[in-house]
């Protein structure tokens with residue numbers, strides 16, 4: 001893995017925690033892996049006790065007033081090297097059918113899953129630009145979902161969650177255009193249907209398979225991947 005300085009949001013459980021586990025296990029583990037959480041995490045604390053390169057920071061997605069302080073903490077960790085990989089993983093799924101959906105549910109889901117990752121990317125842009133300017137591969141990986149694909153929507157429903165991920169996909173596309181000249185790659189990813197609190201017990205794959213596939217996608221990414229919607233198996237998805 002060529003990424004030296006990495007942030008994973010929502011790292012205390014599910015797919016985010018598995019990113020941390022696998023990144024720490026790699027033979028060339030990142031110099032600094034910043035895992036964010038909203039609360040004390042025994043799993044992350046235990047990993048930290050054996051990995052000096054793991055840093056645990058508090059990040060509550062919609063607490064925008066805390067972003068300045070968050071960026072300062074990241075800066076103090078990565079110093080003048082900048083940030084190579086931002087994995088916008090934190091997310092929520094509010095169940096909504098046509099009968100139950102409310103404006104509040106849609107707005108909350110879109111805010112947490114799309115608005116906050118965009119604002120975090122914006123706040124961290126100076127650090128991402130430092131990495132890219134030194135010629136290192138710099139990637140913003142937005143963990144989206146096939147549920148955000150209009151083309152894939154054969155089942156309907158899920159108004160709040162689908163709205164949040166289709167919005168994330170559109171933000172990804174705009175970022176990929178706006179940041180192309182800075183040599184920053186921006187991708188949107190479908191992690192598969194994964195056994196987690198969100199995916200439930202009947203999901204098709206485990207976190208190990210999802211994350212090892214996504215890390216492979218990140219490793220292979222280059223400017224030709226910019227603005228692409230790709231799944232954990234490396235397959236390009238329809239919008």
Ligand SMILES: NC(=O)c1ccc[n+]([C@@H]2O[C@H](COP(=O)([O-])OP(=O)(O)OC[C@H]3O[C@@H](n4cnc5c(N)ncnc54)[C@H](OP(=O)(O)O)[C@@H]3O)[C@@H](O)[C@H]2O)c1
Nearest residue numbers: 010014015038060061089090091145193194196197198199
């Ligand atoms: N599992 C699937 O099948 C699947 C499929 C497609 C896409 N995804 C996407 O993959 C990502 C990870 O999902 P997962 O299955 O690992 O879900 P999960 O097990 O429910 O974990 C969600 C993570 O996001 C964090 N989070 C939620 N709201 C947050 C907020 N407002 N601020 C900061 N952190 C917040 C949670 O922190 P707390 O513990 O503090 O709540 C937790 O760490 C999500 O973006 C999800 O939409 C998952």
